[in-house]
Amino acid sequence: MAFLELKNVSVKIKNEEVLQNVSFTAEKGETIAIIGPNGAGKTTLLKSLLGFLPYQGAIKFEGKPVVGYVPQRIDIDRDLPLTVQEFLDLVPTFFKKPRNTPKQVLGFVNLSETFLLRSISTLSTGEFQRILIAFALMNQPDVLLFDEPTASIDIAGQETIYELLHRLQDVQHFALILISHDLTMVYRYADKVLCLNRTQICFGVPREVLTPEELQKIYGETLFYHHAHEINPESSV
Amino acid sequence: MTTTLFYTLAVGSLVGMAGGILGSFALLRRMALVGDALSHVALPGLALGLLFHFNPFIGATCLLIFGTTIIWAVEHQTKLPVDTIVGVMFVMALALGILLTPQADLLEALFGNIANVSFADFWVASSLALMISAVLLLFSKKFTLTMISEELARSVNFKPHMIEFLFLTIFALVVAIGIKLTGVLLMGALIIIPAAIARNLAQSMRMYIFLSAVLSVAGAVVGILLSSLFGWPPGPTFVLFLGALFFASIFFKK
Numbered sequence: 001m002a003f004l005e006l007k008n009v010s011v012k013i014k015n016e017e018v019l020q021n022v023s024f025t026a027e028k029g030e031t032i033a034i035i036g037p038n039g040a041g042k043t044t045l046l047k048s049l050l051g052f053l054p055y056q057g058a059i060k061f062e063g064k065p066v067v068g069y070v071p072q073r074i075d076i077d078r079d080l081p082l083t084v085q086e087f088l089d090l091v092p093t094f095f096k097k098p099r100n101t102p103k104q105v106l107g108f109v110n111l112s113e114t115f116l117l118r119s120i121s122t123l124s125t126g127e128f129q130r131i132l133i134a135f136a137l138m139n140q141p142d143v144l145l146f147d148e149p150t151a152s153i154d155i156a157g158q159e160t161i162y163e164l165l166h167r168l169q170d171v172q173h174f175a176l177i178l179i180s181h182d183l184t185m186v187y188r189y190a191d192k193v194l195c196l197n198r199t200q201i202c203f204g205v206p207r208e209v210l211t212p213e214e215l216q217k218i219y220g221e222t223l224f225y226h227h228a229h230e231i232n233p234e235s236s237v
Numbered sequence: 238m239t240t241t242l243f244y245t246l247a248v249g250s251l252v253g254m255a256g257g258i259l260g261s262f263a264l265l266r267r268m269a270l271v272g273d274a275l276s277h278v279a280l281p282g283l284a285l286g287l288l289f290h291f292n293p294f295i296g297a298t299c300l301l302i303f304g305t306t307i308i309w310a311v312e313h314q315t316k317l318p319v320d321t322i323v324g325v326m327f328v329m330a331l332a333l334g335i336l337l338t339p340q341a342d343l344l345e346a347l348f349g350n351i352a353n354v355s356f357a358d359f360w361v362a363s364s365l366a367l368m369i370s371a372v373l374l375l376f377s378k379k380f381t382l383t384m385i386s387e388e389l390a391r392s393v394n395f396k397p398h399m400i401e402f403l404f405l406t407i408f409a410l411v412v413a414i415g416i417k418l419t420g421v422l423l424m425g426a427l428i429i430i431p432a433a434i435a436r437n438l439a440q441s442m443r444m445y446i447f448l449s450a451v452l453s454v455a456g457a458v459v460g461i462l463l464s465s466l467f468g469w470p471p472g473p474t475f476v477l478f479l480g481a482l483f484f485a486s487i488f489f490k491k
Contacts (some may be wrong), residue, residue: 045444051393069392074387080265081436081445091393119440137388156301 068141257453260432273425280334349420
């Protein structure tokens with residue numbers, strides 16, 4: 001059995017079908033990128049995987065994996081009195097696995113120990129995204145679900161979020177399912193890509209399935225077609 | 238110090254501590270006004286107790302738990318706008334309470350009088366305050382994460398709806414035991430102001446909760462002592478003292 005298997009997953013929100021018949025499988029340690037235009041159901045799919053939304057069809061994980069989740073953003077008040085250490089310590093210990101320490105997970109995301117005492121309200125967007133990843137890594141997840149890494153906010157001189165995730169995956173061996181708008185990164189790092197536009201348009205190895213015709217089907221606009229066409233998979237590897 | 242003053246100070250401090258800790262969590266999610274509105278629900282309960290000669294504390298507690306359940310249900314089981322419904326319902330509760338409360342007892346119900354606390358009430362309020370403080374601290378991580386982000390809370394297998402229900406129930410109990418101290422109208426202040434001051438000063442969650450509890454206890458002690466010295470009602474004294482501290486704390490905002 002595959003590590004994760006979806007069969008005909010559909011989601012209705014307020015009687016409107018926002019996701020129809022999604023079926024795919026993922027293996028341990030694989031990276032699956034979910035692409036599609038705004039409103040395509042990408043976040044809905046991720047939330048169904050997390051069990052946040054009711055769905056029809058079947059979502060089956062092998063065993064009972066620890067799932068880590070990195071939301072796109074969370075709105076935190078600028079004056080929230082909470083240090084990074086306290087924030088990371090909010091993660092409960094699951095009995096199955098020993099929990100990482102806040103110091104360890106900061107190391108994973110390339111932030112120094114001095115961040116432990118920083119108030120989370122003083123972090124930059126890029127730093128906070130790394131802290132959210134660190135939060136998700138506390139319980140040594142078997143699969144990490146990531147709602148759209150933002151590449152433009154990386155800390156100068158450091159590895160990008162994609163490079164960071166790729167490096168962590170090599171060491172921690174978690175499967176990674178992420179939503180992405182960055183096709184260059186999808187070509188470079190994803191083992192498989194799932195194309196959505198409320199229904200499943202394609203699934204497979206990016207180089208094989210992301211043809212200009214498929215991209216036009218997903219995004220439906222010539223603007224995206226040209227943009228995608230400019231990306232030469234050969235040049236980005 | 239008279240025995241009565243000692244008891245009053247003890248119960249005031251314990252209720253203050255519970256209110257302070259509770260407030261530090263409530264302010265994480267800007268729940269301050271829901272709590273303020275909720276406290277008004279206690280009035281018809283107090284009135285029923287006074288009218289039918291049973292302990293008003295029991296009446297207040299029953300109605301508060303009823304009000305809490307309604308807030309929770311409206312928030313999670315319907316698509317109705319919570320703020321508006323909470324606002325309308327609780328002003329109606331206040332109006333009903335004022336109509337039902339015997340005229341002679343109205344002022345005390347609205348503004349509290351902790352000096353009148355009975356021996357039984359002292360033990361009930363003190364032990365409840367201690368228990369509530371312990372439960373709040375025990376569940377502090379769950380409350381904090383749920384208040385900050387429901388999604389993150391769910392991602393680590395917390396059950397945000399149940400945690401919110403527990404929190405609102407605790408909220409109702411704190412209001413019930415705090416009413417003798419500050420009265421129905423000023424109860425929100427016991428919960429909101431110490432946490433608001435602590436938020437201006439604290440850098441970490443641990444310090445924030447601690448400061449909120451300490452300030453609340455200090456407010457209760459100062460309020461009760463000044464009221465016993467000058468014969469002022471303790472509730473308004475407490476609120477004005479802490480209100481002044483709040484404005485002072487703005488200048489020390491981190």
